[in-house]
Each structure stands twice: as structure tokens, then as C-alpha cells.
Amino acid sequence: xxxxxxxxxxxxxxxxxxxxxxxxxxxxxxxxxxxxxxxxxxxxxxxxxxxxxxxxxxxxxxxxxxxxxxxxxxxxxxxxxxxxxxxxxxxxxxxxxxxxxxxxxxxxxxxxxxxxxxxxxxxxxxxxxxxxxxxxxxxxxxxxxxxxxxxxxxxxxxxxxxxxxxxxxxxxxxxxxxxxxxxxxxxxxxxxxxxxxxxxxxxxxxxxxxxxxxxxxxxxxxxxxxxxxxxxxxxxxxxxxxxxxxxxxxxxxxxxxxxxxxxxxxxxxxxxxxxxxxxxxxxxxxxxxxxxxxxxxxxxxxxxxxxxxxxxxxxxxxxxxxxxxxxxxxxxxxxxxxxxxxxxxxxxxxxxxxxxxxxxxxxxxxxxxxxxxxxxxxxxxxxxxxxxxxxxxxxxxxxxxxxxx
Numbered sequence: 001x002x003x004x005x006x007x008x009x010x011x012x013x014x015x016x017x018x019x020x021x022x023x024x025x026x027x028x029x030x031x032x033x034x035x036x037x038x039x040x041x042x043x044x045x046x047x048x049x050x051x052x053x054x055x056x057x058x059x060x061x062x063x064x065x066x067x068x069x070x071x072x073x074x075x076x077x078x079x080x081x082x083x084x085x086x087x088x089x090x091x092x093x094x095x096x097x098x099x100x101x102x103x104x105x106x107x108x109x110x111x112x113x114x115x116x117x118x119x120x121x122x123x124x125x126x127x128x129x130x131x132x133x134x135x136x137x138x139x140x141x142x143x144x145x146x147x148x149x150x151x152x153x154x155x156x157x158x159x160x161x162x163x164x165x166x167x168x169x170x171x172x173x174x175x176x177x178x179x180x181x182x183x184x185x186x187x188x189x190x191x192x193x194x195x196x197x198x199x200x201x202x203x204x205x206x207x208x209x210x211x212x213x214x215x216x217x218x219x220x221x222x223x224x225x226x227x228x229x230x231x232x233x234x235x236x237x238x239x240x241x242x243x244x245x246x247x248x249x250x251x252x253x254x255x256x257x258x259x260x261x262x263x264x265x266x267x268x269x270x271x272x273x274x275x276x277x278x279x280x281x282x283x284x285x286x287x288x289x290x291x292x293x294x295x296x297x298x299x300x301x302x303x304x305x306x307x308x309x310x311x312x313x314x315x316x317x318x319x320x321x322x323x324x325x326x327x328x329x330x331x332x333x334x335x336x337x338x339x340x341x342x343x344x345x346x347x348x349x350x351x352x353x354x355x356x357x358x359x360x361x362x363x364x365x366x367x368x369x370x371x372x373x374x375x376x377x378x379x380x381x382x383x384x385x386x387x388x389x390x391x392x393x394x395x396x397x398x399x400x401x402x403x404x405x
Contacts, residue, residue: 001162004069004085004138006060008287013056016253016286020051023254034266038258046261047254050279059280066113071138074158076151084159085138085289087112087130089120096125097389097399098165100156100183103130104174105295106260107372108137108284114378122382124390129163131156133175135294137284148301149311153182157191166191167399171385173198173329173373175298178311185315193398196322196362196388198373198381201308201331213334216365220325220332227330231266234259238299246293249285256292257282267371269328320395322362322388324381326369335363361394362387 025047028040068089073081087109090096099119103111112130119126133152135141142151156179160168170192172180177197184195213221237245248255260282264273285292302311325332364384369377388395 001070001072004071005064006069006138008056008060012287017051019251019253020047023047023252025254038262038265042261043254043258046257046275046278049275050253050257050282054276054279056283059276059283063110063113063280067109067116069109072159072162074155074162076142076147076155076158079142079144079147079151082134082142082155083140084134084155085109085132086159087116087132088128088163089116090127091120091125093125096120096127098160098163098168099126099128099385100160100168100170100180101128101130101374102156102170102172102176102179103133103136104172104176105136105298106263106281106285107174108132108281110137110281110284111372111374113375115374115382118378118382119385122386124386126385127165129160129165131159133179133295133298135290135297136288138289141290141294145297146301148298148305149178149182150186152179152298153186157183157187161191167193169193169389169395169398170195171197171381174371177201178302178308181311181317182315184317184319184321188317188319192319194320194322194361194389194395195317196324196385198324198326199329199331199371200323200325201312201333204334204337208334208336216327216367217334220327220334223328223332224330231330234263235299238296239303240300242293242296242300245296246291249292249296253282253286256285260285264372267328267330268376269326269368269370271370271372271376318359320359320361320388320398322364322384322395323360324364324366324373324384326366326371326373326377328368328370329373330371 025040025043029036033039067087069085069087071083071085074084075081101112103109109130109132112128116128116130119128132139134147134155168191170180170183172195177199180195180197183192249259261278264278264281285295288295362384364387366377366380369380373381387393389398390396
């Protein structure tokens with residue numbers, strides 16, 4: 001284990017400014033708004049600020065001051081040793097609950113920033129580890145294909161064990177959900193004792209009655225429909241030809257900015273993004289150890305393995321599960337979808353099988369909030385974790401034998 005401080009060389013910052021100086025922006029239709037993608041006015045403003053007004057050194061120092069960061073070599077079967085960047089903050093309460101926070105795309109370790117001080121104080125308290133996924137931020141990327149969700153899960157588990165946390169819980173959204181599910185299935189209940197997620201995928205039961213849906217559930221279905229029809233284009237490219245897109249993301253800071261900024265705005269719930277906040281988020285990708293192309297290859301690997309249905313079938317979970325539902329996430333399904341997961345298995349004919357989430361012990365439905373729960377709604381997310389793991393709560397004592405609270 002080594003302590004880590006972010007320290008981007010001056011030459012890379014100068015290179016970024018030069019690329020922004022030479023940027024060539026496209027035209028735009030009159031009154032296009034967001035219908036065609038990120039508005040030109042937004043990109044112009046952000047590019048101008050990134051080039052001449054944004055102070056990376058200021059934000060770099062703030063991150064270093066706020067987040068205790070480390071790197072460690074983790075051996076992953078079939079892929080050798082990867083040097084992993086992570087945030088690790090122990091609560092002053094020695095018997096706090098070890099929690100592994102797992103981000104997704106287009107996130108990073110940065111997503112733990114707001115919840116870190118909340119989780120490590122109060123009651124119950126948590127020892128928090130936020131793993132920088134391989135290929136994201138300042139973690140080393142795998143050098144060969146085939147590094148998918150099972151490998152991310154193995155790495156996260158081994159990181160927790162290396163830190164002395166032989167019993168722990170997880171919290172995750174986006175891609176992190178798939179990793180947390182796999183950890184829960186493979187390493188629970190011996191090591192992984194419970195998991196909490198702010199996204200939970202489901203499919204309609206055979207005899208569901210849409211007329212019984214609540215207004216919030218109907219609105220959730222509309223949100224999910226919007227995402228499927230208007231928001232999944234990026235996923236198809238990530239799933240099929242990530243390297244092709246990677247050239248643009250690696251060479252053009254404007255291309256990277258537009259690609260991720262679109263998701264930050266569209267996937268959140270009218271969150272008031274500050275320009276510096278956006279540029280810090282994007283800069284983590286631009287200055288990342290492996291470059292931004294490495295962060296999208298996990299889509300390809302996951303799709304090649306069989307995607308979401310394969311994951312649910314292969315890695316069912318039985319340890320306690322908690323779910324926080326935010327209305328502007330990307331898959332916002334009715335309660336009946338979540339409790340019964342409908343699998344479509346295609347052989348020669350269409351067959352159906354059913355798997356029940358056997359241990360969904362906590363659910364919370366929020367009136368606002370989107371895909372980036374830890375960033376948009378940190379207080380609400382932490383409050384849900386307290387309601388799941390606190391005294392007299394449904395997952396109280398899951399790690400109490402070793403880490404009592």
C-alpha cells in the first residue's frame with residue numbers, strides 16, 4: 001500500500017489548453033435546444049472556462065485535502081497484478097461497518113466525495129473504501145481483453161480483504177450495481193454480508209396489472225421508456241466498437257466533455273451543475289492514468305459475456321439487499337418488477353423462467369433525484385444506509401460479530 005496524491009504534470013495541463021485553443025466546434029440548428037444533443041452555447045462556455053478560467057491546481061488540492069487516497073497492487077486471476085487507486089477513510093468509531101463503495105460510468109472515485117464525511121460519522125458509522133475501477137481515474141487498466149464484471153468483483157473483494165476487512169457491505173449504482181451483485185453472489189455470505197444499490201433492474205411479471213401502478217411507478221416507466229428510446233445510443237457504441245470511439249475521447253477534450261456532460265445533465269434530476277464541478281468531473285477522465293478510452297471497454301466485455309440477463313441468472317443473491325429508488329434514474333421500474341425478475345431465455349423457442357430476489361430487506365422511494373445518487377442526494381442516500389444498517393433496522397448486526405456497532 002502506498003499513499004497517493006493527485007499531481008498532474010504541468011506538461012499535460014499545457015497540452016490540454018493547447019488542444020482547447022485549437023478546438024473546432026460544429027454548427028447548430030436554430031432553436032435546437034437539447035433535442036439534438038448538448039447545446040453549442042453550453043460547450044462554448046465550458047470550453048472557454050476550461051481553457052482560460054478553470055484552475056485545475058485548486059481543485060486538485062481540494063481533492064487531495066478531502067480524500068485520503070492510496071494505491072495497492074491487486075492480483076486478478078488471469079490478468080496479473082493491477083495497481084489500483086482507492087479512497088480509504090476509517091471512522092473514529094473503531095467498530096464501524098466496513099463499506100465498499102463502487103462507482104460506474106461516467107463516474108469515478110469522485111462520487112464518494114460528498115458521502116464520505118457523512119458515512120464516517122453519525123450512527124451507525126462506516127469505514128469507507130471507494131475503489132477506483134481499473135481503467136478509471138488513476139487505477140491501472142487491464143492490458144488484455146476479457147476483464148469483465150467477475151474480474152472487477154474479484155478485485156474489489158481482494159482490496160477489502162487486503163485492508164483487513166474480512167466482513168463488509170457494499171453500496172453501488174450504475175456499473176457498480178453489477179459488480180456489487182457479483183460480489184454478493186460469489187463472496188457472500190462469508191465475506192460480503194449485505195449490499196445496497198440505487199438501481200435495481202427488473203422485468204414485468206406475467207400477470208401484472210398496470211392499472212394498479214402508482215403515479216410514481218407510471219412516471220418511472222415513462223422515464224425508463226425515454227431512456228430506452230432516446231438515451232441508449234452511447235451504450236450501443238460502447239458495447240460494440242469502444243476502440244473506435246476511444247480515439248475521439250482520447251484526442252479531443254471537447255469530444256470527451258460533450259460525451260460525458262450530456263449524461264451528467266440528462267441523467268440527473270434538474271441538479272444545478274456548477275461549471276467548475278463539471279470540469280473537475282471531466283478532468284478526472286482527461287488526466288486519467290490509462291486515458292478515457294479504457295473506461296468504456298467494460299461495456300464490450302459485459303455485452304460479450306451475455307449482458308444483464310446473463311448476470312442476473314449467473315449471480316443470484318441471497319444476502320440482505322437494500323434498494324433506494326430515485327425517480328430520474330435510468331431504469332425506474334414498478335415494485336412488482338423488482339421483486340420478480342423475469343428472464344427471457346432464447347434457445348430454439350422463447351422460454352421463460354423466474355428468479356425472486358429472496359432477501360430484499362429494505363426499500364426507500366424518493367420524490368427527487370437521479371442517476372448520480374451519491375452526488376445529487378448524498379444526505380438521502382446516507383440516511384437510507386442508516387435505516388438499513390442501524391439499530392433495530394433490517395440489516396442490523398450483519399457484521400456485528402467482528403465489527404460491532
